[in-house]
Amino acid sequence: MKESFADAQMEVARFHRALDAGRSQDIWKAADPDFRKATQPAQFGMLIDAVHRKLGKVRQSKQVGWNTNATTGGTFVSLTMQTTFEHGSGVEQFVYRKGDGGHMALVGYNIQSQDMMMN
Incomplete structure (x- = not known):
């Protein structure tokens, strides 16, 4: 289980690097097929x-919660991150599915940020 959380944390860091570089389509392309079915690339x-x-670039992101769930559809790892950006902060929820060979793919992303709503 520790390995799954470490893998998910590495994926969060990869997500943040792509976010900072403006590469949203790279994130979408690397996401789980179920994610891509539910969310159009333009959206x-x-x-x-x-x-x-x-919010600007990520300055710091700290894990404040986690969950894991093993189902017939795969093993899902959820990480809740308290993230500080250049122009505010937010709570991000990442959900990854651990597939064959240990590959982690994004199946869900959500951000709650009053700063984002106000800017």
């Missing part, structure tokens, strides 16, 4: 671009 791009435009 996801608008969300990620809004996070980047309104």
Whole structure:
């Protein structure tokens, strides 16, 4: 289980690097097929671009919660991150599915940020 959380944390760092570089489509392309079915690339791009435009680059991200769930659909790892950006902060929820070979793929992303709403 520790390995799964470490893998998910590395994926969060990869997500943040892509966010900072404005590469929302790279995030979408690397996401789990179920994520891509549920979210159109343009729609996801608008969300990620809004996070980047309104909050700026990631300055610090600290894990404040976690969960794991093993189902017939795979093993899911959820990380809740308290993230500080250039222009505010927010609580991000990442959900990853651990697939064959230990590969982690994004199946869910959510951000709650009053600073983003106000900017």
